Amino acid sequence: MPNCEPGAHTVEKIGGTSISNAAAVIENVLVGGRKRSALYNRIFVVSAYSGMTDRLLEHKKTGKPGVYALFASASSKSAWIEAIVEVRLAMKRLNAEVFGDSSERRVADEFVNERFEGVSDCLLDLQRLCSYGHFRLEEHLIAVREILAAQGEAHSAHNTVLLLRKLGVEAIFVDTTGWRDETEMSLDARIGTALSAIDLGKQLPIVPGYSRCPGGLVRLYGRGYTEVTFARIAVLTGAKEAIIHKEFHLSTADPKIVGIERVRAVGPTNYEVANKLSNLEVEAIHSAASKELRHANIPLRVKNTFDPQNDGTVITRDYVSDSPQAEIIAGLRGVHALGVEPQQVVLG
Template sequence: MLHTVEKIGGTSMSRYEEVLNNIWLRAHTPQGSPATLYQRIFVVSAYAGMTNGLLEHKKTGEPGVYALFAEMDEKRPWQNKLDQVLDNMLSMNAAIFSNDVQRKRADQFICQRFADTRTCLENLETVCNFGNFQLDDHLHQVREMLSALGEAHSAYNSVQLLRQHDVNAVFVDLTNWRSDSQPGLDETIRRAFGGIDLATQLPIVTGYTQCREGLMKTFDRGYSEMTFSKIATITGAAEAIIHKEYHLSTADPALVGTDNIQPIGMTNYDVADQLANLGMEAIHPRAASGLRKKNILLRIKNTFEPEHEGTQICSDYCSDEPKVEIIAGTKGVWALEIFDQDMVGNPTYGEKMNQLVQESGVRVLTKDYNANTDTFYLKGNKRRINWLMDKLQQVYPDSDIRVEKLSMVSAIGSDMNIPGLLHKASGALSEAGVNILSVHQAMRQVDIMFLVRDEDYGKAVEALHQQFVEKSELWQQQASA
């Protein structure tokens, strides 16, 4: 096939005029074909901040509609939060549409969705006041329903905006809103694209797909990437493209300075997996696996520098010479340590422990253990961590359990078989005054992780970037090429 499947992130979507000019109205040239605005499928995220308001803030944990509804507070604070998110969406509509007719149409669309949502949640509250029905049994569906609002809003608006510029855009609503059936993910996508002519129509697709599998059970807020990947593999895309507000670079420019970073021209899916594990994903690893199996090239592009070719991610790339390609990491990692002498020599000791970690809904970044201690390095909110600690203490009453908040910093590359790598990294951190609390290095030589104090995160990233990128002859040669 000639077409591409392209995903636009939430921060980019909020700068809709630049998205319009840099992406949608910018013609591309499919291989062997004339330039066209078509032969593209766009999967859009919610505008920046909307999903945080609907669920919970991704970084701070501030409760959104979902989190407030789950608490079942008699004062019903979720209703005010729902009104607040709707007001934000209507303000976005007012900013986008100067035409009163289009704005009214956009307002009516999202207001109806919110009215449906409010009625549904109020009825569910009533039902769950009876002992026969438990709210916990329905929270997954509530989370799915609320997630759908953000992407439906941005996708619908995008179609109206494009039609205003004489582009034959079509709204592909995968949320199955008010549907009386629940097909699987693949079938939902096949049905949606069955009657679309990519040569003359430009599909704008909701990043959220309501399906029998329940995307959020597995991917939580990475669901839009799974939708994007599935559409690419099912429709046989020539290329998959993700538009972000920044280049995939050697480090976060906010930490090491924009003059010190280098955009990464090429890397592989293995590196993308390591980034995803840290929450700095180029793409969710499960979504990437589908593209990898179908041998579809993935490209990461900067929305605001459309001339730049971006980063190509493929299966078989390996750097010509061993080097560190990216310094990445994450703050707010919970180190959960379980010490118990009964663990020694008992191969089944940790089975229930692993099960509880999975049930807690937190994300495991890595794990280490010795004869009598297991330590999980986790990402999740404090409420889930506390739940996990209580459950573990019930199952292992004689164990000592403690938790500490740390940061994780990682050096990543497609080939890091560099003599003295650990020595150089440790030395750089030591010179920067950063104490290493734990270190993880796998034999595959694609990443090395350091656990440090939360307050040392920025210093650690800067120190490793200076050592392996700014002082590296390989990177200096690339910059001057």
């Protein structure tokens, strides 16, 4: 574990839409008015840039195939190769937006090139191997999905470190993706090993939301895997608070559906409510991550990246409102509840 006193630091996750707005994240979350020691005693876990995991796997909502889905279908070799080239170009376009024509952009591009040359070679070799018939492609698809997913968070984390170091912050890229690492280890061991040399009082670790582990983090937790990494780091390091920075407040309804002017931020609440929201696909926090934080009695704060003055919603284990009230109204399309009540049987 890092060099720190338990309860002296926070662990914070930055969502995909937020991390895509580099200027806002730097000003409202990572740096802002902080100087010297105020910059540290925080661990950041970052999601991939908005839409990048959709390109790497498949679109989360529409199912449009990304690199993984095209590779898994094996219908056209050229289709997945074209898709992986496009992802690589998309990452470089993001690099240009973030860094302009600076030396950091060239470093960022080299990182993308190295990663995707490796991934492309790996997939081509696997495809050739499976063409002999003795090897079954479906036996390797879990690993393919994992290695592709990892590249989105590795890219955003590496870029974030470059941005911070340019500003004089002692940021450290803590790579938990297992890239070219032949060692097999548990999730806890990988996190612990990656953070072991960090001095939280003097360094700011930036961790990809993907962590390689037996069984595959994506297979085990779906697209909520970044939150599991985030929660596990908070528990293992003894964080005083876990914080999620996202594009909206935790709201009484989905602002994208009903409009931001028709919702309000949810006030203090408890993990029981957070779990119910997760079951209804309201993106507060993955239920597995919520369970980790709840058992460790670590408060979770959900903040709006673009409204930094607002303290956000604090979720704790034992919170009970002063008076009974409805916390939120939510639902799922195409899901119906059927209640069955037994009739009294009259025997004559």
